[in-house]
Amino acid sequence: MGLAAAGAVGVAGGAAGWVWSAGSPDAGFRPAVSGAPLRDPEVLGSRGGRLHVELTAAAGVRLAGRDTAALGFNGTSPGPTLRVRPGDELSVRLTNRLKQPTNLHTHGLRVSPQGNGDNPFLRIEPGTSFDYLLRIPPGHPAGTFWYHPHHHGMVADQLFGGLAGMLLVDGGPDLPVDRDRVLLVTDTTMDAGGGVAQPGRMDRMRGRQGELVLVNGQHQPSISAAPGTAQRWRIVNGCVSRMLPLRLTGHALDLVALDGAFLPAPASRDRVALAPGNRADVVVRPTAAGRFELVSEASDRGSTGVGGDVRSEPVVLATLLSAGPAAPVAPLPAALPAENPGSATEAQRQVAFTMGMGMGGMTFGIDGRAFDPERDDHSVLFGTTEEWTVTSSTPMAHPFHLHVWPFVVLATSDGAPLSGTPQDVVLVPPRGWVRLRIPFTAHTGRSVFHCHILDHEDAGMMATIQVRR
Numbered sequence: 001m002g003l004a005a006a007g008a009v010g011v012a013g014g015a016a017g018w019v020w021s022a023g024s025p026d027a028g029f030r031p032a033v034s035g036a037p038l039r040d041p042e043v044l045g046s047r048g049g050r051l052h053v054e055l056t057a058a059a060g061v062r063l064a065g066r067d068t069a070a071l072g073f074n075g076t077s078p079g080p081t082l083r084v085r086p087g088d089e090l091s092v093r094l095t096n097r098l099k100q101p102t103n104l105h106t107h108g109l110r111v112s113p114q115g116n117g118d119n120p121f122l123r124i125e126p127g128t129s130f131d132y133l134l135r136i137p138p139g140h141p142a143g144t145f146w147y148h149p150h151h152h153g154m155v156a157d158q159l160f161g162g163l164a165g166m167l168l169v170d171g172g173p174d175l176p177v178d179r180d181r182v183l184l185v186t187d188t189t190m191d192a193g194g195g196v197a198q199p200g201r202m203d204r205m206r207g208r209q210g211e212l213v214l215v216n217g218q219h220q221p222s223i224s225a226a227p228g229t230a231q232r233w234r235i236v237n238g239c240v241s242r243m244l245p246l247r248l249t250g251h252a253l254d255l256v257a258l259d260g261a262f263l264p265a266p267a268s269r270d271r272v273a274l275a276p277g278n279r280a281d282v283v284v285r286p287t288a289a290g291r292f293e294l295v296s297e298a299s300d301r302g303s304t305g306v307g308g309d310v311r312s313e314p315v316v317l318a319t320l321l322s323a324g325p326a327a328p329v330a331p332l333p334a335a336l337p338a339e340n341p342g343s344a345t346e347a348q349r350q351v352a353f354t355m356g357m358g359m360g361g362m363t364f365g366i367d368g369r370a371f372d373p374e375r376d377d378h379s380v381l382f383g384t385t386e387e388w389t390v391t392s393s394t395p396m397a398h399p400f401h402l403h404v405w406p407f408v409v410l411a412t413s414d415g416a417p418l419s420g421t422p423q424d425v426v427l428v429p430p431r432g433w434v435r436l437r438i439p440f441t442a443h444t445g446r447s448v449f450h451c452h453i454l455d456h457e458d459a460g461m462m463a464t465i466q467v468r469r
């Protein structure tokens with residue numbers, strides 16, 4: 001066997017000659033490429049009001065410059081970026097070449113959950129295809145969304161495996177930027193041979209965090225931007241469980257949108273914290289040459305309550321390289337087309353849900369019950385507005401996600417800053433609560449709400465909702 005054939009195995013010199021440490025756990029997975037220029041995933045855009053795409057989910061993608069057994073759509077992780085406009089029809093033929101069932105969720109899109117729409121109850125068997133048809137309403141907000149599988153029980157494994165992609169709705173305001181980029185952040189753990197590691201029981205309890213944090217499938221890519229230029233970065237937290245408290249050294253982050261919804265005006269923030277599922281659109285405007293790091297800072301999601309803190313260490317996601325003479329930056333627009341959050345609307349009903357663990361912390365559920373797709377947990381009259389109080393009865397934070405119907409966060413027990421705009425994921429603090437206003441407009445049908453720590457969702461922290469006329 002020659003060196004080339006040995007591939008990625010580790011090599012150590014010893015008194016007895018060369019010792020191969022193939023596959024030993026401490027050999028680990030090492031990125032072959034780190035710091036390369038950030039690549040955009042392939043873009044598939046709509047024409048004449050239609051976009052038809054074929055997405056094949058299968059194992060075998062390049063990650064961090066290495067061939068791996070990780071999962072992808074059409075041979076890449078992330079999959080292609082889908083670009084549509086309000087009023088478009090998006091048809092997706094999803095082909096499942098995995099060894100287990102899968103399906104597709106268009107995270108954040110305000111589309112029908114019925115039939116072959118954004119239906120989380122569908123089960124696409126291995127070796128079969130399914131035709132989705134997503135009708136984007138004409139009034140749909142322009143913004144940053146994403147797609148990933150949502151087959152209950154396998155969501156965490158399939159996302160950790162690499163199945164995710166960007167979904168952009170165009171038609172927003174022209175921001176004064178030179179580049180519009182997507183940064184889909186995912187994490188995974190690979191063994192030395194490029195296989196995706198299986199998490200242990202405690203990892204599932206905490207919510208697994210991958211050792212390898214990737215941006216568009218790349219390890220610590222570099223992003224070039226000359227002083228005086230501006231870039232829009234659409235950052236998605238596509239991690240199974242990892243919080244991303246983001247900071248860009250030497251810069252403020254000019255936040256323009258959160259969860260696909262524009263803020264009323266750009267907000268200059270030192271730090272933007274994204275829970276799993278959250279998205280932030282920020283404008284980055286270097287004024288001087290330098291090397292700056294986009295960092296996810298240390299975070300603490302509480303503890304499992306059965307021995308085990310839920311923390312993550314700081315990690316560098318990407319590097320901003322700015323070269324050239326210092327130059328001033330163009331101002332951002334003073335106002336953005338934020339939706340009216342409907343503050344005048346009185347909620348017709350007050351509702352409370354509790355995200356919790358039972359049986360000594362070994363089971364996950366909502367209101368003490370594990371997910372049952374056959375059971376109707378909450379029924380809503382179409383066109384009404386509800387005020388929900390969602391509580392975590394555990395010493396752990398849980399990111400709450402509702403499909404199809406976005407909410408406005410009215411208050412949180414930890415006093416986190418409020419966006420005032422519609423969002424679809426909000427972090428419920430450990431033993432804390434959030435209060436949400438949810439207008440159930442635009443769509444009827446049956447869908448789900450759940451914890452976006454996807455190990456918790458797979459373990460049962462999900463419930464059904466039915467919106468009917």
Ligand SMILES: [Cu+2]
Pocket residue numbers: 397398399451452453456457461
């Ligand atoms: Cu959770």
